[in-house]
Amino acid sequence: VHKSKGLEFKIVFLIAATDSAFPGRRRGEVKIPKELLKEPKSFTQATHEAEMRRLFYVACTRAKEELYISYPLEVTATGRPIKRSRFIDELADAIDLPLIRAEVSASSQINVGALAAARAAEAVFLKTARGNDSYINDIEDESYADIVAKELADYFNFKKSRALISATDKAAVLKKFDDIIGRLINSPYSQVVKAEQFTAVILNKASESLAESGEAASKPVSYLDFLPVNEAGGMTLSVSDIILYQKCPLAFKFKYIYQIPMVPSPEADFGIFIHNVLQRFHSAYPRSEATLEKLLSIYDKGVKVRRLGRTTAEKQLIDKGRHALQLYLPDFLAAEGEPVFFEREFNWRIKNHRIRGRVDRADKLGDGTYELIDYKSGKSWQPKQIREDLQLSIYSLAVRQSWEIEPTLLSYYFLMENKKMPALRTPEELEVAQALVLSACEDILTEKFAPKVDFINCQYCDCRVLCPATEV
Ligand code: SF4
Incomplete structure (x- = not known):
């Protein structure tokens, strides 16, 4: 709430508005911004309550259109009843607008979670679509038409998911949306409609809570249908999937089972672009x-086709990218090993x-072994x-x-700094890595x-807005 001061949002959710939080008891370590302290600075319970009332007011007035205030009815572990914030009652008494009260039962958590997921997915979609608006005006390549068609299908799928959450006649909603999408999008994009999995999650798992226990045995329904299980009964995963799972298994679940789109940051997106430039250059x-x-x-x-350079940040990235390539090429030409594989x-x-x-690049060394090089577009890492x-x-x-070669050198190449950093791995470390991959699968x-x-991973996680774990 403190951080929201001066900001406004279309919709605001003020959660856990209990009396123990608003106003709560006076605590020495609670920091109230100086600008809110119009009372004398003697921290009695009364001045604390006055300050918390102002803070509550700050929270409520961040909403431009809709404000939702919620609080739990009981603490699950002890069954102890919870008192809602006294400020809610004061608010109800003070304004003429009717307060809409709704009780959310545990069994309807899936709807709350699914709605949040659908909203977040839609917001992500709209952001991506806006970023790609140039494709619509300037379709220079068949693949851009694919992107537009795919995004259109995605958009209607999000709309369908939203409608399904509250619909009683789900079959009618499905038919209506599939008809619309079918009319708008020709084969093969109509397959996107059928392949969309978020709908299936809503339909098949409506009674399941989003809250995670981490114990597979307690799951009433298997998620295996949504996972990339191969014909041998094992997993088929990419390296980035393994790394995502290592970072956070729940984030992996959001990606695969709830199909939450993960949109790269502008910097990461630019990094992908630089990778593509190098790939094209080396293959040509x-x-x-x-x-x-x-x-x-x-x-x-590439800069022209992607219509980069519309913002100052993009212009800076373009300059940095050009500078990085100017430094990269002489080093590439002078590399001791012979670059033999790209991508x-x-x-x-x-x-x-x-x-x-x-693998971004593999250079054959003088002794017949290889150096594997992974290009990175971000800042160089700590050892x-x-x-x-x-x-x-x-x-x-x-x-x-897979290639039957012997890699003896491993390097990360931080392109923007033209810095190649070796990553030494002992046989024992490689064994540990193999065990980690196996246990992740x-x-x-x-x-x-x-x-x-x-703290760090959650801050940059695309799913944080709907992640129940970050609410605690
Ligand atoms: S917000 Fe944090 S805990 Fe939640 S899914 Fe993302 S990384 Fe995992």
Whole structure:
């Protein structure tokens, strides 16, 4: 609430508005912004209550259109009744507008969670669609038409999900939306309608709570239909899936089972663009024909096609990207090893699981072994992060089997700083990495999706707005 001062939002949810929170008891460590302290600074319970009333007012007046205030009716563990905030009653007495009161039972949590998920997904979609509006005006490539059609299908799927949540006649809603989408989108995009899984989650699991216990045994319904289970009964995952699961199993579940779109930040999106530029450049020209002019020509064309440069931040990124490529090329031309593979895929079999990935670059060294290089577009990492990161360990294990080569050097290449940092891995560390991958696959198969709350990861998680774990 303190941080919301001066901000406004279309809809505001003020949750857990209990009397023990608003006003609560006076505590020395509670920090009230100076600008709210019009009372004398002697902290009695009365002045504390007056300050908390102002804070409650601040929270309520952040809403431009809708304000939802909620509080629990009891504490589940002890059954102790909870008193709602006295400020709610004061508010009800003070305004003429009718207060709409609704009690949400535990069994309807799925609807609350699903509604939040659908809203968040829709917001993410709209943000992406706005970012891609240039495609609609300037369709220069068949793939852009695909993107537009896919986004249209996604949009109606979100709308359908929203309608399904409250509909009693779900079959009628399904038919209506599928008809609309069918008329708008021709095959093969109509497949997107059928493949959309969020709808299935709402239909099949309506009675299930979003709250996570982390114990597979307590799950009434299996999620396996929504997971990438292969014909051998194991998982088929990408390296980034494994890394996401390692970071937070619940975030993985949001991605795979609830199909929450994860949109990269502008910086990460630009990083993908730089990767694509390098991929195009290296696939078009062998090292003997590589020149800076050719590289920058691909880069400039990409900037134009993507219509980058509309904001100051984008202009800065473009300059940084060009500068990075100017530094990259001389190092590439002078590299000791012979760059032989770019963006080469692997398919690593580990028991009955399959791990798929793609190595940015592999250089053949003088002794016949290889250096695996992973391009990064963000800031360079601290040695600890390099040491602990799983990605190059997985690459190293995977290419041994999949490409039948011996990688002796592993490096992260931080393009924006033109800094290549070696990532040394002992055989023991690689064994640990293999065990981690295996246990991640097994845990996913046995549906272990407990949240891993971490201050940094949660802050940047796309699912934080609907994650029950971050409410505590
Ligand atoms: S917000 Fe945190 S706990 Fe929740 S899904 Fe994201 S990373 Fe996991």
